[in-house]
Amino acid sequence: MAESEAPDAKLTDTNLPDANLPVQVVGEGPVPVVFLHGLMGRGRNFISIARALSEVATSYLVDLPNHGAAEWTDDFSYDQMADSVVATLKTRDVDSAVVVGHSMGGKVAMKVALRHGSCAADGGESGGRASAADGTPFVRALAVIDISPRPADYEANKAPFKHLLDSVLDLDLPRIEKRADADAALASEVEEPGVRAFLLQNLQRDGNGWSWQPNVASLRSWLSKVGDFPLTSEDHPYEGPVVWVGGSESGYITDEDTALMRELFPGMRKVMVKGAGHWVHADRPDVVIQILSRLIQEAAE
Structure with missing residues (x-):
């Protein structure tokens, strides 16, 4: 293979x-x-x-x-x-x-x-x-x-991806020391461990600290287009x-x-x-x- x-x-x-x-x-x-x-x-x-x-x-x-x-x-x-x-x-x-x-x-x-x-x-x-x-x-x-x-309508109050992206953007990345810290911080908003793992696959670390690999802020601003x-x-x-x-x-x-x-x-x-x-x-x-x-x-x- x-x-x-x-x-x-x-x-x-x-x-x-x-x-x-x-x-x-x-x-x-x-x-x-x-x-x-x-x-x-x-x-x-x-x-x-x-x-x-x-x-x-x-x-x-x-x-x-x-x-x-x-x-x-x-x-x-x-x-x-x-x-x-x-x-x-x-x-x-x-x-x-x-x-x-x-x-x-x-x-x-x-x-x-x-x-x-x-x-x-x-x-x-x-x-x-x-x-x-x-x-x-x-x-x-x-x-x-x-x-x-x-x-x-992905912008609706109960739309799941609105909540997930907002939760990701609310993470205080400068305070994250290890991936487990991010998981713990996210757990209060995202209960399902599998969904948290799915989101946290996008968290990357380099010499400047932690960051999101996807264009999360823009994706959040485009959420109505994602739903359309x-x-x-x-x-x-x-x-x-x-x-x-x-x-x-x-x-x-x-x-x-x-x-x-x-x-x-x-x-x-x-x-x-x-x-x-x-x-x-x-x-x-x-x-x-x-x-x-x-x-x-x-x-x-």
Whole structure:
């Protein structure tokens, strides 16, 4: 099994699309699979699942802008992030792939499919949308994990990510001596140890002390854009295979979302995973691996 780390990206302002998003490659299987993480995540969040799929897939674990080792930007746009993902994979000679995304990354994945999933060759009637040299659309199949295309109010008082980002920004980093101190300080606001560990994966230390690797302050200011999902004239229904995975204990997918999801993705099938919350792939990795294995097999046929 081959694994390679992308070099550290500079944390500077930049305009998207960007063809140099950091990518970790796992496996040597015949089908390319792109994994896109959620808010405050990073590509490595999917490494265990990618390893489990290594015989059937070559997985590309992408750090999205303002996260992980990716560059910081001066705005937030799902369209630009989707175009950056495609541009980055094309620099690695990946012309078509199964695209998997969770939460915010699920919205990016949907945008990749809507913008690049049902097209002719570049420069054709589709207006230059990405495809392989033989005209195959960039997206072979799509998996969307615990998110819907319905715009959501992430600024609402009880919105979970508003609370999480506010809690992170409220940490007094100069007073933190070790990571355990940060965990203890965060515990009063974030009770679940797994969620704290997820957030604290982003805490890094150098000669100047502790800092957050993601662009946390800007992400907090863009939270309404993170919750939104604006459709444009460049978005077209994706008719390929789509599996829509939700957690039974999560409120991010509702029955009312099904009509819009099916309008945009007519081939969609919905799977609700029992006992899983918002981070379905962390709560029930066995089920997610099974679902993705079937989708990869379908894409390979």
